[in-house]
Amino acid sequence: MKIAIVGASGRMGQMLIRQIARTEGCSLAGASEAPNGKAIGRDAGEVAGLEANGVKITGDSAAAIAAADVVIDFTVPAATVAHARIAAERGVSVVIGTTGLDPEQTAAIHDCAKRVPILWAANMSLGINVLMALVEKTASMLDPSYDIEIVEMHHRHKIDAPSGTALALGRSAAAGRQVKLEDVWRKSRDGHTGARPVGEIGFATLRGGEEVGVHTVMFAAAGERLELSHRSFSRETYASGAVRAALWLEGKKPGLYGMKDVLGL
Numbered sequence: 095m096k097i098a099i100v101g102a103s104g105r106m107g108q109m110l111i112r113q114i115a116r117t118e119g120c121s122l123a124g125a126s127e128a129p130n131g132k133a134i135g136r137d138a139g140e141v142a143g144l145e146a147n148g149v150k151i152t153g154d155s156a157a158a159i160a161a162a163d164v165v166i167d168f169t170v171p172a173a174t175v176a177h178a179r180i181a182a183e184r185g186v187s188v189v190i191g192t193t194g195l196d197p198e199q200t201a202a203i204h205d206c207a208k209r210v211p212i213l214w215a216a217n218m219s220l221g222i223n224v225l226m227a228l229v230e231k232t233a234s235m236l237d238p239s240y241d242i243e244i245v246e247m248h249h250r251h252k253i254d255a256p257s258g259t260a261l262a263l264g265r266s267a268a269a270g271r272q273v274k275l276e277d278v279w280r281k282s283r284d285g286h287t288g289a290r291p292v293g294e295i296g297f298a299t300l301r302g303g304e305e306v307g308v309h310t311v312m313f314a315a316a317g318e319r320l321e322l323s324h325r326s327f328s329r330e331t332y333a334s335g336a337v338r339a340a341l342w343l344e345g346k347k348p349g350l351y352g353m354k355d356v357l358g359l
């Protein structure tokens with residue numbers, strides 16, 4: 095399978111190039127950066143810390159995507175929408191890891207998924223996807239007197255908050271309670287907030303250092319607190335999930351898929 099990486103010199107882009115190099119059954123067919131990116135013209139293998147692989151990083155994402163069967167996108171929301179539209183026009187499958195898309199951008203991805211298969215997940219790691227199932231089950235077993243709070247910490251470079259994973263965990267908790275997340279979420283607190291309403295799902299965001307990703311879901315009641323927690327020590331876990339997802343997309347019909355489908359959870 096021929097894979098294109100957009101955002102090739104980013105933290106995830108480099109990790110994905112290394113993951114493709116060590117995975118059987120796939121090869122790097124194209125690599126792109128933002129049109130003014132510093133890595134344009136450089137060898138993608140060298141940028142990722144490997145030997146040269148002959149794939150030059152281009153500022154023309156459409157050309158990189160056209161050379162591939164599937165494009166893997168961990169970039170920024172506006173670029174992700176543009177890449178998905180290009181892929182939909184050219185019949186190229188898409189794996190999206192980008193988080194922080196607004197409702198309009200989300201709708202655009204759903205639209206593209208009518209034309210090509212798209213796998214989109216806020217977190218590609220096996221552990222987080224198992225955690226999502228555990229959170230849904232736990233929320234279904236505990237009544238709303240158990241306050242749900244989701245705490246996440248990431249590296250200082252992260253530009254969206256709460257993390258896509260925290261929001262997805264919130265969605266799992268809301269599904270367990272059979273409510274809509276948007277009806278009960280409190281994405282941040284500041285000032286004279288008043289007492290916590292029953293049934294709210296709260297979020298707290300920490301940023302600092304080079305933390306790869308920590309997520310904890312708390313169920314806090316008067317006499318006890320249950321915590322379900324996950325910590326990533328390396329981005330390799332996301333990259334291996336994304337490449338596995340790309341291989342899984344082969345032969346799939348147009349539609350929007352998630353890691354649950356890939357992992358059979």
Ligand SMILES: NC(=O)C1=CN([C@@H]2O[C@H](COP(=O)(O)OP(=O)(O)OC[C@H]3O[C@@H](n4cnc5c(N)ncnc54)[C@H](OP(=O)(O)O)[C@@H]3O)[C@@H](O)[C@H]2O)C=CC1
Binds near residue numbers: 132155
């Ligand atoms: N689903 C998952 O499992 C995971 C998701 N993520 C998400 O992935 C995204 C990227 O994270 P991360 O790798 O840390 O971020 P980085 O900032 O390190 O990488 C993003 C890359 O995208 C590039 N880019 C920006 N615009 C374009 C464009 N128009 N065309 C091509 N490339 C472009 C950036 O270039 P430049 O720097 O020049 O602007 C940069 O190299 C985030 O949304 C993050 O939340 C991260 C890890 C796991």
Ligand SMILES: O=C(O)C1=N[C@H](C(=O)O)C[C@H](O)C1
Binds near residue numbers: 248259260
């Ligand atoms: O930006 C990151 O680094 C990460 N982003 C994703 C998110 O927003 O949940 C996944 C992971 O937590 C790392």
